[in-house]
Amino acid sequence: MKNLIQRTVFVLSAIVTFSCGKTTTISSNLELTGTWKLESIVQESDTIKKPNPSKGAMDIVLNFKEKGELEGTTSTNFLTGFYETAQQNTIQIGGGGTERAETPWGNLFINALPNVNLYDLKTNQLVLYYENNNQMIFSRMQ
Template sequence: MTKIFKLLTLLIPVVALMSCGKTATTIVSEKELTGKWQLESVVENNDTTYRPAVKNGMYDVSVTFKDKGELEATSSTNYLTGFYETAQLNAIHVGGDGTERKETSWGNLFVNALPQVNMYDLKSNNRLVLFYNNDSQLIFTRSR
């Protein structure tokens, strides 16, 4: 009986340590994503829509990935808040809520695509690509 007790007292802390925390990949990915990203173009069905000229802040579509999985976004005319969660192999899940009042077609592209995002790719030239609907992309540049 004492042998089993000793074995359990050694085994329980090891199992607890193995089951806690995130993988190194997730932590690194979140740090790389952290910051503000400006939407430059949207690709749907091999058709690319580029960002319209910014006038009085209008059409300034961006997403800010914050620490601890929080995000803030601005569409062409509205403000959104939510969360994001990354996993290994560049998987990402995004969710949140906001308004869609007086949204422009450019803003609608972003607002409708964001909840469908399931993968991301960070490029070496400060570009972020969020993939959705298997063949569509939101392409961002890092904001300064």
Template sequence: MKRLVLPSIFLAASAGMFSCGKTTTINSNMELTGKWVLESVVQNEDTIRKPGLTKGQMEVSLLFKDKGELEATSSTNFLTGYYETSQDNEIQLGGGGTERAETSWGDLFVNALPAVNQYDLSAEKLVLYYENNNALIFNKARLR
């Protein structure tokens, strides 16, 4: 099986976030809690839409839990960590996960996560902004 190491910048940034000396209070945003499914990625003014799933792939999603806990799935990996929000719609994500080969869709997601710093939230849509107004656009997951 081919293995791909998750971007070292995410793991290094996460390690730095977990080991920093300052004390932070996790702000659990009740509107943000729940599962969000990645529908499109905007990079350099181009919109990349979610591809169809093939056998063995997972839906790319984020699950914001109470008390700042975060779970995510990329196309082939599981990620766990934390999130913190603050005034002015700032958000910080951190964590790590498994390291199986990613699809190009999963790579877009995993590579963007460490750079996410702002969010915009409506009832059914979550936009996470990173690097020069690039964005990950999620829809609220429907309960089945």
């Protein structure tokens, strides 16, 4: 009986998964997995470079973990959340953290992150696209 229930659940799960007509969602991307540091932001063709570190400010870092988990630091705070990739380099990022005493650089990042919808991986470089082809450009940390 237990075996029959397990098989039924498996078959129903497979039917729901493959009959929805949506793109297949991947919970994580092994090439994306790792730690990335924000180097610049491109908004409306203007490139904003990472400022020199101010006293007490951290680098802005995203750590894409396996199973879709996301951790990071803003200029003064920490964040946790999730990410989900799908076909054609689409990505969805969600989560949150505190926004106390953010720097202008940190605020640019925090305001852009929820709007990210595409990504591009190059050798040791990650570009996250948001709002009309604006970009956040990251370098891979070793």
